[in-house]
Amino acid sequence: MIIILIGSVTVYIYYLKEKKEQLSIIERGFCPRCKHNSIELVDKRSGGCSGPQILSFECMECGYHNSFAVESSGGCGSGRCG
Incomplete structure (x- = not known):
């Protein structure tokens, strides 16, 4: 049982690391799959x-699609609601 738990935690950590790397590439304006400059924000x-913002991106070249939960910069007290 402990081996399954450790394996699950390891896989989840790897998944989060991969998502972070993909978001980093998207923030630079490129698709993580085809590396073209054709990624667009399709939903926010x-x-x-x-709460976090859910950002959905799609590549117009290869059809890559992924969503990311991104922490908002500021809350109600900062006057940045909306």
């Missing part, structure tokens, strides 16, 4: 003042 949802 907010979880409220203190």
Whole structure:
């Protein structure tokens, strides 16, 4: 049972690291899959003042699609709600 738990935690950590790397590439304007400069933000949802934003990106060249939960910079107290 402990081996399964350790394996699951390791896989999850690897998954989060890979998502972070993909978001970093997207923030530079490139698709993580085909490396073209054709990635676009197709949806942006907010979880409220203190919740994360869900950003969905899609590549117009290869069809890559992924969503990321990104912490908002500021909350209700900062005047940045919306």
